[in-house]
Amino acid sequence: MIKQGDKAAIEKIFSQEEVIAYAKSSNDNNPVHFDPDYAEKTPFAKPIVHGMLAASLFGGLLGSDLPGKGTIHLGQELKFIKPVMVGEKVLATIEVTHIREDKPVFTFDCILTKEDGSVAIQGTAVVIFRGEVFK
16 A cells, blocks of 8 residues: 555666667757767766656656556656766655545655765656556
């Protein structure tokens, strides 16, 4: 039974290959993500992970861990606070903050933390859990 305060987390290091694959699938070919010479001229100084690629860890946690199989995203709000560098370890954490009483709809806080403890992305997700429907 899912309850308020339940959490799930995953650590991840995004490789340059994953960033390039995301660029191809999303058509986001901004060179700041994969061209070191270009990125060096930006305030970031080196390639950064696409914000939405980094934020996709929240969807992975929701669909695979909490609530898990049968979870459908209803909404997501995100604030991109700091860049995630290619090759940097991050920790994505989700926490149940609200459960509707009339149906299996859950609200989660979503936080992506960098190695130095600073927050890179924060937001909320709303999902509906229909696990039994998808078995």
